[in-house]
Every structure is written in structure tokens, then in C-alpha cells.
Amino acid sequence: xxxxxxxxxxxxxxxxxxxxxxxxxxxxxxxxxxxxxxxxxxxxxxxxxxxxxxxxxxxxxxxxxxxxxxxxxxxxxxxxxxxxxxxxxxxxxxxxxxxxxxxxxxxxxxxxxx
Amino acid sequence: xxxxxxxxxxxxxxxxxxxxxxxxxxxxxxxxxxxxxxxxxxxxxxxxxxxxxxxxxxxxxxxxxxxxxxxxxxxxxxxxxxxxxxxxxxxxxxxxxxxxxxxxxxxxxxxxxxx
Numbered sequence: 001x002x003x004x005x006x007x008x009x010x011x012x013x014x015x016x017x018x019x020x021x022x023x024x025x026x027x028x029x030x031x032x033x034x035x036x037x038x039x040x041x042x043x044x045x046x047x048x049x050x051x052x053x054x055x056x057x058x059x060x061x062x063x064x065x066x067x068x069x070x071x072x073x074x075x076x077x078x079x080x081x082x083x084x085x086x087x088x089x090x091x092x093x094x095x096x097x098x099x100x101x102x103x104x105x106x107x108x109x110x111x112x113x114x
Numbered sequence: 115x116x117x118x119x120x121x122x123x124x125x126x127x128x129x130x131x132x133x134x135x136x137x138x139x140x141x142x143x144x145x146x147x148x149x150x151x152x153x154x155x156x157x158x159x160x161x162x163x164x165x166x167x168x169x170x171x172x173x174x175x176x177x178x179x180x181x182x183x184x185x186x187x188x189x190x191x192x193x194x195x196x197x198x199x200x201x202x203x204x205x206x207x208x209x210x211x212x213x214x215x216x217x218x219x220x221x222x223x224x225x226x227x228x229x
Contacts, residue, residue: 004156009154036220041222042222043117043118043205043219043220043221043222043223044157044205044207044220045220046217046218046219049217090156090157092156100145100162100169100170101159101162101170102157102159102218104156104157104158105156106154106155106156107154107155107156
């Protein structure tokens with residue numbers, strides 16, 4: 001079975017500071033990795049995904065994540081956060097025996113303070 | 115393009131009462147998912163449909179939960195009778211095709227409170 005662990009339940013940062021949201025996964029087969037963002041009172045939105053190829057993937061709003069197979073990690077980073085980045089972020093894995101099914105981590109609440 | 119529509123957005127009921135949630139996926143998406151999201155947790159898959167066929171319902175508590183997608187478009191998730199522990203957010207998602215490579219689009223969810 002696959003599992004995802006998000007190591008921080010809450011991450012408070014100041015505006016324009018860098019941030020890293022950590023995600024580790026467990027799987028015995030090749031997987032696909034995703035980061036979803038959930039703004040208050042909204043549904044989950046796909047932020048970025050790793051399917052194959054370059055291990056560094058980027059989103060349109062400045063986030064990036066790097067797939068590290070040896071460390072089974074897919075940490076999310078942004079060099080300078082904005083107030084509008086305040087949201088809950090979920091790491092998810094799919095593939096292998098979970099074909100067609102997303103397995104989510106517990107979520108990390110990012111709060112950006114002015 | 116309209117997103118995934120869910121209704122109601124909020125529902126408060128007393129325990130032992132029945133409740134139903136409705137989902138209309140994005141037009142043309144033939145795969146539909148229902149997820150359960152408990153407070154402070156990530157979503158967990160309840161059931162996945164490919165058109166009108168339930169291809170994965172292994173996590174659906176079938177003693178009280180049921181779901182249908184009769185015409186392969188919109189779907190209903192029902193709980194009867196509801197228990198206090200069912201208080202959670204119920205999310206619906208859809209994708210163009212089944213498979214790990216296909217992005218799932220999520221609705222806003224229905225927040226259920228059982229008193």
C-alpha cells in the first residue's frame with residue numbers, strides 16, 4: 001500500500017520569506033506525485049505534478065517541487081511567498097497498485113503573515 | 115468551462131437521519147470520484163466510477179453508504195442512517211479518463227454536521 005507523510009501540519013512564515021513544505025511517500029513501485037492547494041471554502045486545485053522526466057517541476061505561480069527517488073521525497077518550495085499563498089497544501093501519490101486513485105497526506109496549513 | 119458542482123454546500127442533520135449529496139462533474143469527464151475528508155486530514159477515496167460502473171468501492175462502508183451514477187453523468191452519495199462520526203467534508207472529483215496521469219478536478223465539497 002502507498003502512503004504519504006507531510007511532516008509539518010502548520011507552517012507560519014512572513015511575507016517575502018522562502019518556504020518549504022515537506023512530503024515523503026512510501027511505495028514499492030513507480031509513482032506519480034502531486035501537490036494540491038485548497039483555499040478557504042474552495043475545492044482542491046492541482047498546483048503541480050511529477051509524472052516522469054525532469055525531477056524538478058514548477059507551477060505558474062512560482063512554486064516548485066523536486067522528486068527525490070532515493071529519499072522518497074517531493075518537497076514543495078517557493079523562494080518568496082505572498083499573503084495570497086495562505087492556504088492548505090496537500091501532497092498526493094498515485095500509480096502502481098493505486099492506479100487511478102490519489103492517496104493524500106494529512107495537509108500542511110501555510111499561513112503567510114504581513 | 116464550468117467546474118465540478120456539488121450541492122448542498124452545507125448540511126446539518128441529527129443522527130439516524132438520512133442524507134444525500136449530489137455531484138455534477140465537468141462535461142465530458144467520464145471518471146467520477148467521491149472522497150471523504152475528515153477535519154485535519156487529507157481526502158480519502160470512497161468510490162470511483164468509470165461512466166456508470168463503480169470500479170473501486172472497496173473503501174465505501176456499504177452498511178450505511180450507497181452511491182449511484184445511473185446515466186454516467188451526475189452522481190448521488192447517500193448515508194442512511196447518519197452517525198456522529200460521519201461529520202466531515204464530502205468531496206467529488208472528476209477526470210477525463212481513468213488513470214494515474216489524468217488530473218482530477220475537485221468540487222468545493224459538502225460539509226456535513228451530524229448532531
